[in-house]
Amino acid sequence: MSYTVLIPAAGSGKRMGAPQNKMLLPLLDIPIIVHTVEQFEADENCAAIYVATKRDEREIFSEILSFSSKLKEIVDGGDERQDSIYNMLQQMEEHEWVMVHDGARPFISKSVLNALYESVQTNDAVICGVRPKDTLKRVNQDIVKDTVNRDEVIMVHTPQAFSYTLLKRAYEHAYAQNLVVTDDSMMVEALGERVHVVESDYNNIKITTQDDMLTGERILLGRDNHV
Ligand SMILES: Nc1ccn([C@@H]2O[C@H](COP(=O)(O)OP(=O)(O)OP(=O)(O)O)[C@@H](O)[C@H]2O)c(=O)n1
Ligand SMILES: O=P(O)(O)OC[C@@H](O)[C@@H](O)[C@@H](O)CO
Secondary structure, eight states, X not given: OOEEEEEEOOOOOGGGTOSSOGGGSEETTEEHHXXXXXXXXXXXXXXXXXXXXXXXXXXXXXXXXXXXXXXXXXEXXXXXXHHHHHHHHHHSOOXXXXXXXXXXXXXXXXXXXXXXXXXXXXXSEEEEEEOOOSOOEEEETTEEEEEOOGGGOOEEEEEEEEEHHHHHHHHHHHHHTTOOOSSTHHHHHHTTOOOEEEEOOTTOOOOOSHXXXXXXXHHHHHHXXXX
C-alpha cells in the first residue's frame, strides 16, 4: 500500500513580494519546492508525486525536480489553489490514498506523514494541525466581540490525506456547487462526511511572507544540527 501526493506550486507569492514564484526562492541555497519534494521522495509510503505549476515555469520546475524518481507529471496550475489541485486530481493515475500538500510547506516531518498515513487507512479524510498558543478573540474592526474557546480550535496545516474516491467526489461536488475553499477538507465537510485530525508540528509553517524565509532558515539549521 502507498499514497500519491499532489503538490500545488502554481501560486505567484504576492505576499512574499518577490519578483518570481516563491517556490523558486532559495532556502539555504535550495529552492523551496525542492525541499518540499525531497520530503516525499524520502517517504517510503509515497509512491507518486504530482506537482502543479504555471505553464511558463514548467521547464525550470522539470530541471530542478529531475532528481525525483517518483515525480510522475508536472501539471498546469489554475487560477486558484483549488483549481491547481483539481487539475492534478483529474490527471493522476487512480490510487487508493491521496495526500494534498502545499509546495510552500517545506518542513513537513516524517512523523506527521506517518500519523496521517496510518489514520487515513481507517478514516478516509484526515487533516493535521496544531493548537493555538495565543488567546483568540473574535473582533469587529477594532472592538472585541468575545473570546474563542481554544479547546475548540486548531490551526490547520497540510498535508491532508484522503481516500481517492472521497476526494474526487468532494471536488466534483464543490465545483458543481461553485464552492470556494481555503483547504481541501472543507470540500469533504461540504459533503457532510467526517474529517479526522492528527497533530502536526509547529515547524510545519507555510512560507508566506519574507519573515517566514528567516524562520525557515532557522528551522533548517536547527534540523541539520540534530541529524
Ligand atoms: N493558483 C494557485 C495558487 C496557489 N497555489 C499553491 O498553493 C500553495 C498555498 O498557497 P499560498 O501560500 O497562498 O501561495 P501563493 O498563492 O503563491 O501566495 P500569495 O497568496 O501570497 O500570492 C502554494 O504552494 C502555492 O504555490 C497553486 O498551486 N495555484
Ligand atoms: O489562504 P492561503 O492562500 O494563505 O492558504 C491556503 C492554504 O494553503 C491553507 O489554508 C492550507 O495550507 C491549510 O492551512
